[in-house]
Amino acid sequence: MSDNQNETEVRFELLHKHLETEKMTEFREEFLDLHIYDQGQFYQELQPQERQRLYTYLSPKEMADMFDVIEEDNENIQEYLNEMRPHYVADMLAEMYTDNAVDILNQLGKTEVAKYLSFMLNESVAEIRELLHYEDDTAGAIMTTEYVSIVANQTVRSAMYLLKKQAAVAETIYYIYVIDNEERLVGVISLRDIIVNEDDAMISEIMSERVLAVKVGDDQEDVAKTIRDYDFLAVPVTDYEDRLIGIVTVDDIIDVIDDEAASDYSGLAGVDVEEVSENPIKSASKRLPWLITLLFLGMSTATLISRYEALVSEASILAVFISLITGTAGNAGTQSLAVAVRRLAIQDDTEKNFFRLILSEILTGLVTGIVTGGTVMLIVGIWKNNFMLGFVIGMAMLCAITVANLAGSLIPMVMDKIGFDPAVASGPFITTLSDLTSVVIYFNIASLFMEYFVGK
DSSP states (O other): OOHHHHHHHHHHHHHHHHHHTTOHHHHHHHHHTSOHHHHHHHHHTSOHHHHHHHHHHSOHHHHHHHHTTSOTTOTTHHHHHHHSOHHHHHHHHHHSOHHHHHHHHTTSOHHHHHHHHHTSOHHHHHHHHHHHTSOTTBHHHHOBSOOOEEESSSBHHHHHHHHHHHTTTOSOOSEEEEEOTTOBEEEEEEHHHHHHSOTTOBHHHHSBSOOOOEETTSBHHHHHHHHHHHTOSEEEEEOTTOBEEEEEEHHHHHHHHHHHHHHHHHHHHTSOTTOOOSOHHHHHHHHHHHHHHHHHHHHHHHHHHHHTHHHHHHOTHHHHTHHHHHHHHHHHHHHHHHHHHHHHHHOOOTTSOHHHHHHHHHHHHHHHHHHHHHHHHHHHHHHHTOHHHHHHHHHHHHHHHHHHHHHHHHHHHHHHHTTSOGGGSOHHHHHHHHHHHHHHHHHHHHHHSHHHHTTO
């Protein structure tokens, strides 16, 4: 454990003591001296009765600063709000950055949202309502309306005056956006440019007109790629008439990346990894749908094998290698799926040659299959002193891996083409599909060469 962690734990213990002994002044001094992230961590480990006391010690503004860093998808958010007085919640939400407040309100029912909004000032309500109506997972849903904007026909001196005036409520001031009289985005200027230029310099002379913006309806993944590719700290959001209506900051994009990564992993695993619960019944209910579906698909594999009972009874040695063939093919398919989903996540050129990618995956599967099949052929040939049997197992392995590799890459690519989330083509699904195809391949190849290895 690092020295910083030890120091934080010691401070947390002291804060607990101040709460227990009701030393409000000492608690406030120690608590407000913590980094805001640490404040949030301390708050989330408190018991309900301790949190009730904390609400009397901290103002809505101080709580708002802390809630700005608490993950909005925290499963306890609604419980926290229910513990507070409605007026206190409303004041806290009004003090938060608008996009963060909206993220919290989106988790509540319409009645609760209306209740909290009714206690707010009209100005705060208008800002929040403006963001509430945007579709989920779009630039509009994750943007903030707290930014600094200036006009081109003003001096650096007047721009600095506006910046100082608006800085306290703006989410970031590193970029200042330049608009015209109709609020259309026409340029951008950095804080550094404001500082290093003469006071009498005109903004129109020093601003950059090459400003990159996203549309309010753009998918949040596309916004994330823009910020990643251009190393932005923030990107402006415009409506479809190029009017500036908000900005998306890098801290919100980090949350988007985490959410998308969790979504992709959930698809690959066939379970919602964000639903973490200690309740065994609840956990099982989240996992059972996929498992039952895959059970029926697995029964198809068993049915296929039963169709080859005569073949297995004639050459019982074939049964020994069923799990080897299906397991290796399933692993190859899952590897290919992971690479395909990753490729789709980072691919910027959507018009890239689809068939070239498929050919690449076929060749990859062939190379992998030849090496793996050749290895198993030698092992089985030496082990069973029957190289014809080894050839059958090796050929089946080669074909099964090639098909599984192709399926693992083709299925998510096709799903992406038709507009579905490619991560839904989960690892368990690809593995089960590989089982089906590899069983068919294995027994059909075995039946073709039966007379050459049986009895040897």
